[in-house]
Amino acid sequence: MQIGPYRIDPPLALAPMAGVTDKPFRLLCKRLGAGLAVSEMTTADPRLWHTRKSLRRMDHEGEPEPVSVQIAGYDPAMLAEAARFNVANGAQIVDINMGCPAKKVCNVWSGSALLQDEPLVARICKAVAGAVDAPVTLKIRTGWDRQNKNALAIARIAEDAGIAALAVHGRTRADKYEGEAEYETIAAVKASVRIPVFANGDVATPQQARHVLAATGADALMIGRGAQGRPWIFREIAHYLATGEQLPEPAPAEVAAILLGHLGHLYAFYGEQAGVRIARKHLGWYAKDRPENAAFRQVANRAESAQEQLRLVRGYFEALAAGGRLAA
Incomplete structure (x- = not known):
């Protein structure tokens, strides 16, 4: 898949997620097979660009190409200036x-909310592009609610305005993250435009990835919640799409190495106190869907220092390795 001069290979992207796709997680997912990792949304309001939070979100030093940054706002001129500022950074x-469906x-x-105002969408896309x-991409949903689905109209507006690629989450804003993603709408969008399209929504396994690509005809997949706690999902999907074979689950020792490396990067990036706090949600995601890991979550969440958090995690995986397997 091509976005401007950049080849996205494999055609698998980490979706932008506020509070999740920070630099440590983007670097991890890229190392484990993501062809693209989009940043957390950064505000278009210039008054907030130099806060500690924004400066961290704009830190791309050492990040593999291509560096994709998401901007959020409502004013075309402000968004255009935010685009220039981020490209300069x-x-x-x-x-x-x-x-984003958040209230x-x-x-x-x-x-x-912008999907409700198609003329404004056109002005924003033209101003930023x-x-x-740099190529400009757009991430949308299928509409505001099920009575107001306008993804096809928005897609055509975006293409006409110079947008280089489009990511479609197969739900309306009102659906948030409930129910099944509507791949038929993504397929209709793909059929209606010439620019590349990412299909987004409910891609959590290699088999589902192949199904979504077949159902939508999309050029690439964008994965959000499916990567939380399973950043190796990108290499699993890439391997399955290329060979039809499923990679074995990573061994406990490898999962431990991935998680401990991630924790270390969080401490270095945020500082120990904030890093320990932010690490807790990632520890919870690594242990999700594994009932026997409830005790690990409780213990790890009690850690107040990096040293204690690392010790508890190492101890857990040593015990797990002694048992011979990591629960899938």
């Missing part, structure tokens, strides 16, 4: 957020 692809985002007429030489 290392962004190679700029992604516009019109998919606090939609209430300020950003994210998926015209502001930078």
Whole structure:
């Protein structure tokens, strides 16, 4: 898959997720097979660009190409300036957020709320695409609610405005993350435009990945929640799509190495206190769907220092390795 001058190979992207796709997680997912990893959304409001939070989100030093940064807002001129600012700070692809369903985002007429105003969508896309030489992508949902699905109209508007690629989450804003993703709408979008399309929604296994590509005709997949606690999902899917064979589950020793490396990067990036706190949700995701790991979650969440957190994690995986397997 091609976005401007950048080849996305494998055609698998880590979806932008607020509070999740920070630099440590993007680097991890890229190392484990993601062809693209999109940043957390950064605000278009210039008054907030120099806060500690924004500066961390704009840190791309050492990040493998292509660096994709998502911007969020509602004012075309402000979004255009945000695109220029982020490109100057290392962004190679700029992604516009019109998919976030969160109330606090939609209430300020950003994210998926913008889907209700097609002329504004056109102005935003034209302003941002015209502001930078870097390719501009757009992430949307299928519509505001099930009575107001306009993904096809938005896709055509985006293409006409110079958007280089489109990611479609197969749910409306009202659906949030409930119910099954509507792949038929993504298929209709793909059939209606010439620009590349990412299919997003419910891709959690290699088999589902192949099904979604077949059902939608999409050029690539975008994976969000499926990568939480399983960052190796990208290499599993890439291998399955290429060979039809399923990779074995990673051994406990490898999972331990991945997780301990991730924790170390979190401590270095955020500082120990914040790193330990942020690590807790990742520890919970690594242990999700594994009932016998409830005790591990409880113990790991009690850790107040990096040293204690690392000790508990190492101890857990040593015990697990002694038992011979990691529960899938």
